[in-house]
Amino acid sequence: xxxxxxxxxxxxxxxxxxxxxxxxxxxxxxxxxxxxxxxxxxxxxxxxxxxxxxxxxxxxxxxxxxxxxxxxxxxxxxxxxxxxxxxxxxxxxxxxxxxxxxxxxxxxxxxxxxxxxxxxxxxxxxxxxxxxxxxxxxxxxxxxxxxx
Amino acid sequence: xxxxxxxxxxxxxxxxxxxxxxxxxxxxxxxxxxxxxxxxxxxxxxxxxxxxxxxxxxxxxxxxxxxxxxxxxxxxxxxxxxxxxxxxxxxxxxxxxxxxxxxxxxxxxxxxxxxxxxxxxxxxxxxxxxxxxxxxxxxxxxxxxxxx
DNA sequence: TGATATAGACAACCAAGTTGTCTAATCTGG
DNA sequence: CCAGATTAGACAACTTGGTTGTCTATATCA
Numbered sequence: 001x002x003x004x005x006x007x008x009x010x011x012x013x014x015x016x017x018x019x020x021x022x023x024x025x026x027x028x029x030x031x032x033x034x035x036x037x038x039x040x041x042x043x044x045x046x047x048x049x050x051x052x053x054x055x056x057x058x059x060x061x062x063x064x065x066x067x068x069x070x071x072x073x074x075x076x077x078x079x080x081x082x083x084x085x086x087x088x089x090x091x092x093x094x095x096x097x098x099x100x101x102x103x104x105x106x107x108x109x110x111x112x113x114x115x116x117x118x119x120x121x122x123x124x125x126x127x128x129x130x131x132x133x134x135x136x137x138x139x140x141x142x143x144x145x146x147x148x
Numbered sequence: 149x150x151x152x153x154x155x156x157x158x159x160x161x162x163x164x165x166x167x168x169x170x171x172x173x174x175x176x177x178x179x180x181x182x183x184x185x186x187x188x189x190x191x192x193x194x195x196x197x198x199x200x201x202x203x204x205x206x207x208x209x210x211x212x213x214x215x216x217x218x219x220x221x222x223x224x225x226x227x228x229x230x231x232x233x234x235x236x237x238x239x240x241x242x243x244x245x246x247x248x249x250x251x252x253x254x255x256x257x258x259x260x261x262x263x264x265x266x267x268x269x270x271x272x273x274x275x276x277x278x279x280x281x282x283x284x285x286x287x288x289x290x291x292x293x294x295x296x
Numbered sequence: 297t298g299a300t301a302t303a304g305a306c307a308a309c310c311a312a313g314t315t316g317t318c319t320a321a322t323c324t325g326g
Numbered sequence: 327c328c329a330g331a332t333t334a335g336a337c338a339a340c341t342t343g344g345t346t347g348t349c350t351a352t353a354t355c356a
Binding site: 203206210226227 | 342343344345346351352353
């Protein structure tokens with residue numbers, strides 16, 4: 001079947017909820033990662049996550065409400081709102097990584113180390129191929145045009 | 149990263165669009181499969197796909213609009229609307245399977261037959277584990293309660 | 297027969313996206 | 327140096343797939 005990753009992400013979400021981050025979804029973690037690795041404002045975040053800047057701004061604002069990031073006007077360019085990950089944001093991220101690690105370990109127990117690595121390699125190939133064209137927003141919902 | 153299956157499903161969607169089924173999403177195919185393997189009305193479909201009956205009814209009605217299923221009152225129990233997959237519905241499904249087959253073959257070329265099988269086995273384990281508790285609606289959106 | 301359960305419809309809502317329009321700030325080029 | 331273009335971000339309206347909650351019609355059970 002095809003629900004593999006969904007499964008993983010869902011479990012991580014539930015587990016994170018159990019550990020005191022009840023209102024976090026995969027998207028949020030995803031966004032935090034993008035911010036940590038360089039996206040400093042809404043537009044950049046949008047580009048980094050292949051989403052319109054409006055959607056990114058929305059994600060940011062919920063992240064801000066929940067206390068995971070803070071925003072302040074960029075002194076150098078006053079159009080921009082510079083993003084910073086808060087303490088709580090950082091602990092969410094490390095907790096998230098820990099949870100993932102645990103899930104991965106569990107799976108490794110179930111299935112064997114080699115098998116798991118093999119599987120990861122395959123999946124990497126799969127996403128690697130189209131990482132090239134992570135452009136076009138709306139790959140999952142709207143689009144469907146298939147860029148002829 | 150973790151977008152492996154998404155990737156696969158998205159590509160299949162795009163490819164199907166290209167082949168004359170432009171308004172089909174993974175959900176729809178998923179629902180058709182559930183119907184084919186026994187779900188005869190909205191409530192059953194909902195149960196089968198771990199979704200409320202209302203959501204299922206909605207999916208059905210778009211599927212009906214697009215001409216993939218038809219509905220008629222069940223003569224034996226006039227509360228029920230019996231579902232039938234139309235000709236077009238069947239061809240969608242086989243086209244869908246063909247596309248998937250092709251994608252799988254492509255991946256097999258890229259990565260080798262054994263590796264692919266191994267990966268599939270791992271993923272099967274992953275989803276298999278929690279197939280047991282495919283109950284609780286809302287695993288992906290609302291929930292988060294983690295059934296304490 | 298009457299209480300209860302089930303099927304499905306309808307309405308209101310949510311989350312995460314999308315467009316499209318708009319203002320404010322910055323950049324660029326004549 | 328200033329006019330025009332570009333960019334950042336906000337706001338509003340809409341879409342999809344899902345959720346409750348309420349309601350009617352039909353079945354079923356005691």
